[in-house]
Amino acid sequence: MGDAVLFQPDEINAGGESGAGEGTGVIEKLLPRRSYLSRPPVANIEQIVLVMALKDPSPDWQLAGRILLQAGREGLKVLCCLNKVDLVDKAEKNSVSAMLEPFPYPLLFTSAERGVGIAHLRETLQGRTTVFAGPSGAGKSSLLNAVQPDLALKTGKVSDKIGRGRHITRHAELLPLRPAGFVVDTPGFSRLSLAGLKSDQLAGLFPEFASHLGRCTFRDCSHIHEPGCAVRDAVTAGEISDCRYRQYRFFWKELIAEER
Template sequence: MLEGKIVKGIGGFYYVKSDGEIYECRARGIFRKQDIVPMVGDDVKIRLNKEDETTGYVEEILERRNELFRPPVSNVDQAVIVFALRSPDPNLWLLDKFLILAEEQEIDIAICFNKIDLVSDEEKLEYNRIYENAGYRVLNTSTETGEGIECLREVLSGKTTVFAGPSGVGKSTLLNTVQPDLKLQTGSVSEKTSRGKHTTRHVELMSLELGGYVLDTPGFSSLELDFLTEENLEVYFPEIYSKSEDCRFRGCRHNKEPGCAVKSAVEQGEISEKRYENYLLFLKDAMERRKY
């Protein structure tokens, strides 16, 4: 049997890359009986049909290091979360939702602020400061000027990367700039809604010449974060979690409690006020869910 990686799945067919070749495979019926669905990103063993040796069957799914459900992909090394600094303007509450989801999956995270040619250096630095102070790696890119593209290539090299972010922020254009032969379809931002038009239609791992794979995910603006609770929320905000050890009361929610080190850090500018406001919004949601 051959070992390979599922790089695309459409209509019950799984396209497995092995030694530079792509094989069209069906999954064995035993997977259905065991309620197991092969995922893009799975490392698998396949058995080829003797008649043509270009098609075959997925015989075994090797152990997954991790798995995401939106997008459905496994064995991811990192997430690059892309937001534009203009056209559309960044929604930091939505960005923080993406970060929480990536933190939950325990994968490395980089934030890519795109279209930096449309804003001043001061505005770019302001956004950078918010997330660098939270402990995240921040990239700044522009496909118009080429700034930051080489740095993005270095981040993608040799890794399996989920390229995530809302529609219209320039994910596909960025990847086309990194590797022109990907020829990903790009879309424009609607003038009426200031939202991007969906251009990515299915889940597919694309091989990079510099090594590794990248998954350009469909843009989306709503993520379910049902796993968040009052107790665990701070874990998903690294800068808040690290400060929480200095709070007067154990179990402090950093909301109305006295002697809160987190609130003091916000007042002193050590923690971004915008990030703290978003934390309180997520806390409110978690408290509301708890009532039901």
């Protein structure tokens, strides 16, 4: 989905008032992909909106981290929506902000229900091709309906019993936005592998590490246990958030285990 092609309209149909033909013809060539996401399988995406609910279902930061790594590998712009802000009080919201600080991606608190953050979201989507990703029940389809009500996407209640979404969106769908742009609504998922990523590539996918890399004592520093590690010094100094660093360590161990 989302591939650009070179399309030769059938001669018999070409012309007409719009000059665009009747839509029949031959796909001559698949043009090179600017980006390709494996999950969801969509090509030529420019940006990703990562949607996490603050509650019902509660945020899965590990999944968020995996999605952000995938976005980084594909060179996608990122917007993180923390949705259902209407379900938490100010103190809860502030504690999430504090935990993430400093966060290296734009963060937007939203409520599809109350219209919070929707104007900003709409503006971010304008004229671009964006994919929405995140767990089932986080509110991806609801946010898109709030941005453009005539999309009329199906949404569904989160299960009270297990506190998870019910996988309402079944297939990724490419939807046109007005006046310009496309958005792909996708089915929620809860697992994402880091397959193909090497442990020594990981640090480069944490944007907030960038200014510290190359300043470690050891050139091939893994930023896990070596002395004189500039990344760990930055964590101690509060320039890199502790929870992001812990996530780095967690993923690094996972990748090392796969490499053995």
